[in-house]
Amino acid sequence: DAGITQSPRHKVTETGTPVTLRCHQTENHRYMYWYRQDPGHGLRLIHYSYGVKDTDKGEVSDGYSVSRSKTEDFLLTLESATSSQTSVYFCAISERGADNEQFFGPGTRLTVL
Amino acid sequence: QQQVKQSPQSLIVQKGGISIINCAYENTAFDYFPWYQQFPGKGPALLIAIRPDVSEKKEGRFTISFNKSAKQFSLHIMDSQPGDSATYFCAAKNPYTGNQFYFGTGTSLTVIP
Numbered sequence: 001d002a003g004i005t006q007s008p009r010h011k012v013t014e015t016g017t018p019v020t021l022r023c024h025q026t027e028n029h030r031y032m033y034w035y036r037q038d039p040g041h042g043l044r045l046i047h048y049s050y051g052v053k054d055t056d057k058g059e060v061s062d063g064y065s066v067s068r069s070k071t072e073d074f075l076l077t078l079e080s081a082t083s084s085q086t087s088v089y090f091c092a093i094s095e096r097g098a099d100n101e102q103f104f105g106p107g108t109r110l111t112v113l
Numbered sequence: 114q115q116q117v118k119q120s121p122q123s124l125i126v127q128k129g130g131i132s133i134i135n136c137a138y139e140n141t142a143f144d145y146f147p148w149y150q151q152f153p154g155k156g157p158a159l160l161i162a163i164r165p166d167v168s169e170k171k172e173g174r175f176t177i178s179f180n181k182s183a184k185q186f187s188l189h190i191m192d193s194q195p196g197d198s199a200t201y202f203c204a205a206k207n208p209y210t211g212n213q214f215y216f217g218t219g220t221s222l223t224v225i226p
Contacts, residue, residue: 094212
């Protein structure tokens, strides 16, 4: 998984609680992304980062916030988890360059009861 | 206009046959078109990718065909094997929106022995 770890790998939580997912990379790549994957929707971008403290919204950002205080870490926070946020969350990284390859982490399965 | 439409949703192929998955896009700003392979419980992994100035790229049994005028691209898997059974996603990158990647909804491929 190209030096990308996600924690936790599985989490069950209750509606209304805050949840933070962590993505850690050892590749020193500039870009980091958070996606959610749901049946019938493929991968949808939540937020992305193009550098330390530089983040922007993706397609499905409502109810999520992110922070990137170090190159290697990108945190995704669900401010008040809802059942509609039950999903598998993937972190990805890429570097600006000719190939632009995007590498994905192993995913976090989140269940909101 | 950032959508990438993928078909079919699922595909069943006999061992040794050819698997073909198609994608279409609208945004001519896209500059990089990767295909990802995902096995259950794993993150997507880059399979093969192409840039719009090339009409075809082949890597082993996997070929991307790219039709710039029709804004379509497809993945061909020759001599399909049971180990190719996975979900395949096409994607497109927009360099003008923070290097965001836009994904198709995925195709579940089953190769029957």
